Amino acid sequence: MTQDELLTLLIRRLNEPLARYADLGRYYDGKQPLAFLSPEAKTALGNRFGVMASNIPRLAVTALAERLRITGFTGDAGLWGDWIRNDLDQTSGVAHREALLLGDSYVIVWADRFGRPQVTVESAKQVAVLTDPGSRETIAAIKRWEDKDRNITHAVLYQPDKITKLTAQQVGAVTGFTPVDSISNPLGVVPVVNLRNTDYILGDFGNSEIEDLKPLVDALNKSLADMMVTSEYVGRPRRWATGIELTEEPVLDVDGNPVLDEDGQPVMREINPIPEGHRAMISESSDAKFGQLNAADLSGYEASVRVILGQIMAVSTLPAHYVGVFSDNPASADALRAAEASLTARAEARQLAFGRAWEQVARLMIAVRDGRDPNLIDDIRVHWADAATRSVAQEADAVVKLYQAGLLPAAYALGKLGYSDDEIAKIKAATPVREVA
Structure with a gap:
């Protein structure tokens, strides 16, 4: 070739x-x-x-x-x-x-x-x-890689016997490379x-x-979006009223002037006589009636999110407390580590x-x-480093017990605690460690 x-x-x-x-x-x-x-x-x-x-x-x-x-x-x-x-x-x-x-x-x-x-x-x-x-x-x-300022594409070809540098006089080049050094x-x-x-x-x-998570994440985002749309439009209880007259106000243009129709009359639009921010609804008409519609129940979306999160946890091995699924009773430290066993x-x-x-x-x-x-x-x-999430105290306690039992030498015990070779050498030089026979 x-x-x-x-x-x-x-x-x-x-x-x-x-x-x-x-x-x-x-x-x-x-x-x-x-x-x-x-x-x-x-x-x-x-x-x-x-x-x-x-x-x-x-x-x-x-x-x-x-x-x-x-x-x-x-x-x-x-x-x-x-x-x-x-x-x-x-x-x-x-x-x-x-x-x-x-x-x-x-x-x-x-x-x-x-x-x-x-x-x-x-x-x-x-x-x-x-x-x-x-x-x-x-x-x-x-x-x-590309040098967009100079409109040049650089490439380096690595082979067992030589390394060749090449350039092409355009950004994003796939052909036209010329060797410049070897x-x-x-x-x-x-x-x-x-x-x-x-x-x-x-x-x-x-x-x-x-x-594998992409379709599940798409489904989760869709459920969350649906919940937000529902919350916006029917999540709040909506009020209704009958037997009251609507008020009118002129339609204004971008300059704040009234918009006129073909006859030169102001164009009017009907508005709610009771502004949204009013704490009380009052009407002089004896026929006026007020009421409220039931708010939408969002529990169906919550159930959908939980089902999808369950599938996400199964595919990704993420434990429940990683994705925000909590129970009423907080889990113990041992239970949390057990839940992370598959991820570990x-x-x-x-x-x-x-x-x-x-x-x-x-x-x-x-x-x-x-x-x-x-x-x-x-x-x-x-x-x-240990892939499991154990505390420093737990890890140290386990290693010390193995060391005291004579199953581990001091250098290996320090390595189990996460110290590098250089750090182990410095520790042994500063404080001689007793070796257990």
């Missing part, structure tokens, strides 16, 4: 999911259009309910992402310092959120001007990779790592956590899925720093 053919294939792969990414982004931002509306209703409502959205998709993503926190690595003492220097303690969370939302996110590893590892988190909207069907190794990758790749592998969120072995793209299990599965990618990032960082072959770097393991 020539370089032009490879470039064309990667650009096509980069462009293919962009429409799906835009749709997922609208749901994540709570800006999706209302669904389940008839054409007549859409015409009548216009954009009146454009902001009526319960942003469950963002909650589903962030509830998982906040449980994906990397606390350290084993196998290389200096790796965590490079991790912090590249702000990956912050940006790794961005990579997780994008992978959970879009299905994919990317990390590029290279060297800065001092020869140190330089790691950047990249969006799936700008980066795509090509994998070997047999070994499933990344054989090529591309990053494309350097050799001493790593021998493509320095682009894909964080893929998927339950399948095969597939070109990852799966979004909110794909899903987060642990994502830790396993993303952990392999982060370990590959770590190998590339070591290879850049030490000039080693990344394929020959072993024993790098990523450490995650």
Whole structure:
């Protein structure tokens, strides 16, 4: 395959999911259009309910992402310092959120001007990779971005043996790229790592956590919009009156002058003789009668919202207290943790899925720093914070009991409490920890 053919294939792969990414982004931002509306209703409502959205998709993503926190690595003492220097303690969370939302996110590893590892988190909207069907190794990758001020599209083609920079003299270009620079790749592998969120072995793209939620969220927003419309028009008790005369007032133009008819007479309109803000309704007529219509019962909408929220909780594994469904009796701490068990299990599965990618990032960082072959770097393991929501006191109590029983060494016990390798070394240097035989 020539370089032009490879470039064309990667650009096509980069462009293919962009429409799906835009749709997922609208749901994540709570800006999706209302669904389940008839054409007549859409015409009548216009954009009146454009902001009526319960942003469950963002909650589903962030509830998982906040449980994906990397606390350290084993196998290389200096790796965590490079991790912090590249702000990956912050940006790794961005990579997780994008992978959970879009299905994919990317990390590029290279060297800065001092020869140190330089790691950047990249969006799936700008980066795509090509994998070997047999070994499933990344054989090529591309990053494309636009300079709208200069009307230029930039691209970088990553290959195991070289890295090529290209430009095209238009914004949003898919063809017409010209190579402007090429350097050799001493790593021998493509320095682009894909964080893929998927339950399948095969597939070109990852799966979004909110794909299954989209129709349910549409139904929830429709029920909420219907409830708001009903509340506006028939939610308040409406009053009626008979046997009273309506009053008239002239119709005024934009300048405040009376509008005249063909005969030169002011155009009049009838109005309610009892203004809406009056606390009492008074009429001199003995035939006047007043009354009030019953307000609409909104309990049907509440039942609809509860049914839909039940389906949302089943699909997303979000517990009831995450989506605002509470019982009369507050749940205990143990009950809340039990309710989060399924969400915790899903987060642990994502830790396993993303952990392999982060370990590959770590190998590339070591290879850049030490000039080693990344394929020959072993024993790098990523450490995650506990996905369960236990308090610090509960976690410390459990670890201390295991340590006192001699089942855990001190260093491992400190790691279970969330301390990094560097922090453990500082703790042991400052206060020698007694090892239990």
